[in-house]
């Protein structure tokens with residue numbers, strides 16, 4: 568046994584995936600309270616580049632944890648518009664919002680506070696530097712001290728150290744994403760203020776230009792001030808040799824709405840997306856959230872991270888019950904779960920939708936094919952949260 572501060576379960580990263588794992592563990596294995604430590608390199612409320620769009624699945628998982636996200640600052644988008652060059656399909660629901668938008672500094676701090684109130688220990692300002700699984704424990708080197716644990720959960724995001732240490736040769740599917748925050752602006756499209764309509768817009772016009780993704784424009788708020796969050800997402804599935812520039816198409820879309828990108832602060836961050844062929848565990852170490860893989864079509868990852876938390880908690884509970892820390896069945900558990908099934912279908916759609924990149928196909932898909940696209944999205948892409956047990 569290696570020396571160091573010892574814990575049963577150490578979770579690396581206190582974003583939605585790590586916090587959800589801890590909260591689900593408390594719910595389904597309360598005897599493990601006091602045995603869980605989260606190591607988080609930042610201090611809450613910490614910045615996280617993200618548009619903050621929460622789907623209904625995220626809200627369902629939070630509700631089952633006894634948490635009501637409406638108690639924190641948010642903006643509700645009444646409709647989500649999925650367009651190709653300004654025209655396409657609209658998703659809305661009679662009595663509720665299509666998308667709830669939060670700011671990640673506020674959301675993650677809120678979730679961390681809930682975890683702390685339930686007895687989870689979170690050590691902030693500790694950066695993990697290395698993870699070494701051994702036969703009887705895992706050693707976790709940090710910038711402060713060395714810890715040992717029976718089980719480590721890698722919840723440290725797309726660029727996380729856990730995956731790089733335990734699965735260094737794993738193939739990587741990484742999307743490029745740029746984001747910018749602007750004041751609400753008059754929109755030629757809506758003939759008024761987009762902020763007033765509170766719609767969330769996704770436009771797939773860049774696909775024929777080799778960008779396998781879309782631009783987005785969401786309502787948001789910062790310190791109570793209505794703002795818009797713009798961005799561009801590229802899965803990179805069309806970037807064979809040269810990666811097309813992302814800034815220009817985003818600038819073009821924003822200029823159509825009277826905004827000048829050069830006046831805004833542009834930030835980027837990758838998103839690692841899911842493949843059913845990925846490995847998600849080695850003995851004593853499992854991955855959750857972006858470290859395991861987010862959705863490929865949209866780069867949606869908050870609800871996904873929350874969902875991984877339940878699967879990880881069930882696997883950890885069973886590992887202690889059986890005294891078997893191999894996590895041999897973690898891959899199967901993910902793939903067979905409603906989340907894993909939705910992610911596998913989404914990965915298939917990602918390849919089909921973006922490889923068929925011609926403008927005529929994209930028009931056909933988003934404009935003409937829309938009843939079928941809406942039904943397929945309802946059945947196979949969304950609504951997995953309700954089926955998670």
Ligand SMILES: Cc1cc2nc3c(=O)[nH]c(=O)nc-3n(C[C@H](O)[C@H](O)[C@H](O)COP(=O)(O)OP(=O)(O)OC[C@H]3O[C@@H](n4cnc5c(N)ncnc54)[C@H](O)[C@@H]3O)c2cc1C
Nearest residue numbers: 580582583584608617618619620695723724856857868869
């Ligand atoms: C520009 C952009 C826009 C997005 N918009 C949306 C959206 O609208 N809706 C949506 O659902 N998803 C969106 N996503 C994806 C979403 O942000 C992620 O999928 C989600 O944050 C994944 O959660 P996570 O807990 O796995 O990882 P993270 O949220 O990245 O959390 C990882 C945590 O680990 C900590 N950490 C990292 N390394 C270490 C270390 N070495 N030691 C200790 N701690 C460490 C980090 O500080 C962080 O707190 C967006 C992503 C980007 C980049």
